[in-house]
Amino acid sequence: MAKVEKKEVAAATPPWKPKPRPIVRLGIVLISHSLLVSVVCCTAGIVALFLLPMLAKNTYISENALMPGSASSMLSNHDISEAERLAKDLTSLNSGAADAGIERRRVLAKYLSDLGVEVGYHKFQSHQNQFHPLHFFSSPDSGLSRENGSCSSYGINVVGIIRAPQADGKEAIVLVTPFNFRKNSSSEALSISIGYAVFSLLSRVSWLAKDIIWLVADSQYGEYASVASWLRDYHIPVFSASSSHNADSCFEGNNINLSREESPGRTEISSGFRRAGTMAAALVLKVTDVKGQLEDTLSVYAEASNGQMPNLDLINVVNYLAVHRQGLRVKVEKFLSVLTWEWIWVLGDTLNFIGKVAGSLNPEWKFGISTPDYVEGTATLASSLYRQALGIPTGPHGAFRDFQVDAITLEISPKVVYTNQGRRNEFILRSARLIEGVVRSVNNLLEKFHQSFFLYLLTSPAKFVSVGVYMIGFALLVAPLPLVAASLYVDANKPEPSSQDPKQKLQINFKPWKWLSAAKQVFTVHAWGVFVSLLPYFISQIPNSTPAAHSIIWFSLSTFGLLVLYLITKSPSKPQKGKWENLKSLTISAVFIGLLLMSVVNFATAQIGALVLVPACLLAQPLKLDIRTASLKTFLRIATNVFISFVAFPPAGFFILKGVNEGFGNMDVGEFWTWLESLWAWNSATYIYIGMVHLPCWVLCLQILLHSC
Template identity: 65%
Template sequence: MADGKSETPTEKETPKPKPRPILRLVIFLISQSFLVSVICCTAGVLALLLLPVLAKNTYISENALMPGSASPMISNQEVLDGNKLVEDLTNLNSKYLDGGIESQRIIAKYMSDLGAEVSYHKFHPQSNRFHPLHLFSDPDSRAQENFSCSSYGINTIGIIRAPHGDGKEAIVLATPYNSLKSDLGESFSVGIAFSVFSLLSQVTWLAKDIIWIVADSRYGEYAPVAAWLKDYHVPKFSSLSSGNVEMCHDGKNLYELKGKSITGDFRRAGTMAAALVLKVSDRTEELEDTVSIYAEASNGQMPNLDLINIVYYLAAHHRQGFRVKVERLWSLLDCSLLKVLGTIIEFVGEVARSLNPEWKFGIPATDYVEGTATLASSLYSQALGVPTGPHGAFRDYQVDAITLEFSPKFTSDMKVRHNDFFLRGGRLIEGVIRSVNNLLEKFHQSFFLYLLTSPNKFVSVGVYMIAFALVIAPLPMIAASLYISANNSNSSLKQDKSTLSPYPVADEHSNTVRSWRWLNAAKVVFIIHLWGAVVSLLPYFICQIPDLTSTTSFLIWVLLSVLSLQVLYSILASPFPHANASQPQEGDWALLKSVTISALFIGLGLMSVINFATAEIGALLLVPTCLLARPLRLDLRARSLRSFSRVICNLVLGHIAFPPAAFLVVKGVFSGFGSANVGDFWNWVESLWAWNSATYLYISMVHLPCWVLCIYILIHTC
């Protein structure tokens, strides 16, 4: 060296290690969080709209089911027996205004004549009044304490023991029947079920026991089935057992069947492999006989898709003469926007096929509109978390079950077609039972998480989760970006103050204040979510007030919620002593928004595990609201087109995301705004807690607190 000095290796500057690629990607996404959020949210909405296009045809996954592999065995003789039972029940109802016990005796006699084991199950209705400790609890804890013999319902159960079975498995056939006031549809459902039951008492191929429960539906269709399932899986040994019919003197007449073996003791078969709920609708179809499938259970649970596939396969491919239907939102069929979107998708599909015939993208516009209406109905029914029929009681015990509702083309006076309707309906039920009878294990091959777009098309969880993931993907990135920008703005503000002050600001003190400010934002978010838990408990106290209308109850709920928020915030939200003297700083709203978005991300993620449909709808409402939330004073001060547009969007989303407003808008769109009433929201929420729906807890403990925090950010003084 020229100066006589030489550099040693230790004196050389060591290059800084480059961050790993994944870390660089995270830094890039956070720096471009606004652009990424716009792209992800737009892609998530488009992916949701394209779900009907991406739907797959259903197929039988379990080869052992073999639907339609054997010819139907039900004959005209079984149909005549079913018709005879219908005539006896109809004559009894026309002769006596209150058939009651006599109709149950007739059904029990018909079961007993087939050699079935007949028994009665007594239950009493459950109270649907809200109680905070009864959410997701044992239904028995909500039973009425003061009851009389007249308040009891009585189910009639018949069991056929399988000649080639070991008694370890069973198939359940349920038919709701109001013994006090039945209609012709309920009598028809009992008649078709008896035709199938009569056949199954004679066949030799049966490997699983058959349980037929005629559920006393005087207190609803769900309650008798749920009470019977409760006693089936959790036996009682007290003197008030549901099977103890002798407590009521009128029940003694049930056993007088001329020497037949009828008992009030609770009888059981094996583990339930599947269950079918059979109903016949009073409404008639103009063109053809139809069978509607209802599959949604509590909290969005669905039966194994193979059970639905069996019904569709037998009805559509084995000339039973039934058109299979699933529920759809009829109001969407006339939506002009969907028709335009369907036309665009159909055109794009034609262009894609012209370029490459192997590209199978796009469906006809009419199929897209119908698929979207069915998908919306499936998503809405799952999001409510309320069962769409008595089959939901079976799903609570992990038993795959569906409700089949037959709608005949004929009216009650067209007796010529009764036998044909009974025969085809019996053959369909027989085919489903025969397929389930072939199973050597429980349903497990097909899907449990899916959305239906038609009776023979579905969207699996691997496809529809993409839309949800895209919608919530920007939340952690926006939260991190807001936190970093808030800290950077505070650091620059501290530096500016230190240059003006003759005394330097200590770094340690600056970091401490910054940490307290972040904790203060987290504390506010925690208090608001704690308030959400208080709001969820308020209906218990409101229900104690007698003679309140739904509108009055809702207004009292709103008033108590506002008062509790003010009291809770004034008690717990006071900042720490050393920060109390400091005025609100510019980055406070950004920190609060960052923590709010983080809490929303966690809440939606947890809800997607419990009920995906609820999380999806909640994300569509709350994610744009939280991402666009910004103090209105800042946007009004900017006076630009972008800020003015954001103010309009914030005001619109702030109104729509409010749970009662969102409910009224949806009800108005689907049912007409003339029928919308604020009291309807109370009735809807009341049904949620009556059915132990997790959607109720989501609304009160996730959705409502995040909405309140967004409103707080909008009115923040900066």
């Protein structure tokens, strides 16, 4: 009977085991060869990054309704002469007079009122951006008015609104001109002339389908502050009578009562806040005096907070009209130091040669690029990547992106200071026609910008790299992280050799207590990262302290806090022989999660962080193991680990980058604190990344290197 039962059991057991699914088998193969995959992917990711200038595409207009340059300009010499007369009236006032700013506002308001448009004043209170941990993810200007602020902190914007004759007032286009009413600046007066010439023309045309708002922003407290305050009140009305009462009392004390001021022109000037429709786009116009210019140039600034960019069509329209209609040279910011790097020129020559060889083999393979174009594209790409990674707006247009309005700053620089009236009028005419053409194109839109790209990097004013191309390099860099973490997990949980089945390629004997110490250590270091991120709020409260002192205090308290956390958690850094693989696996997992989360908020920050953290994590290995081996391979790995650990330390990386761009002379410890202060003042997510992802992972990699085996 027993034999029959054994036969039945044997018959019930299948003679073969089901094969794992193909995706599982592929995962097993990749994990088993994680070293080779890591080398290939990291190398390909870095190569893909340097190939981006070569893969850049020419810009094009995606939205057909824009039709830039399809209509002839309507600006006349009368508009230019009136604009010049306004500039002369503004500059003729004595800047030293106490009421010079008030008189300039009155003159400007009178000119606008004579056009028959709605004119109003906007009163705002300026204050410096300060770090506060509870308000970190709010806008840089929280909008909380200080009722006990002094009268010297108040400013006044002048706003003119043209109601479109063929619209219902649901959409608007904004033109911003920063102007310091207390100073007598010829470049600012020139920008006022350009803005008034365009505004004067638009007040008479019949083809407007969107309202036009001209904001003359009071820039005495900063260009961004005045624009941000007006935008906040435009979208989020403040129903507080106390702050308004304080402002009125300040203005009355300065012999100006805006609420009762009247113009001798057609319309009444009011201090009540005036609104138009939803903003379709915004242009910030500035004129700067740059010496040594060989021609009139137009610089375009587009980066906003946390790497936000306006729709690419807006930049394309400006570039097309400036180059093909007004003959202006368009520039975007670039790292000039990159142009002097010899190895970049050698790389450009190599890629140029490869492109020529490929073209000779097959004429359809057109991916070659000249060496100067490659170097210029690399310098511009590096600047675009860095500016987006900082997360700090490059101009007043950044305030519009906080409200999801596409906006850019146009900075026009004449080649010479125009003392000749004819040349000056010609410059105003060309600049005003450019603004007129952009307004015409945006006016044609039936909906907001949406056809073109919002995620892109510029390599020149007429070339860009889309997100579908530049994300390949980032994906290749982070792809080895989960594979290496899984490989270390498998190695740390393998059973003893005596009990291991030789036929089983990947066998795991999970013992969770083996990972408890490493998990506690990773958690402790990231908790310390939160502590380090909050420290500046308390350090900044110290009175009469220099940035250098703040830096020293921050470093000392951070080091002391790390030691205290280790003591509280019973010293998780205590050496444990043979367990560094667990710590490295969890560190790599934390880096992978942190980089993926950061790529959602600010892709440029994640890209730069991956270039530093991924090699640091993959190469991290206890130095004692390499010292015991004492070979050329281990010596190179030790040198590489030490170099990467030094560069990955945020203060060291900052000073290296600053030295490469500006020179290594006159370095000051307080400069790093000032840089951090700018990040937290503008609520840049890069600050959170440095404190809660980059710095803790750097500490963990350092602990792996110093681990006792």
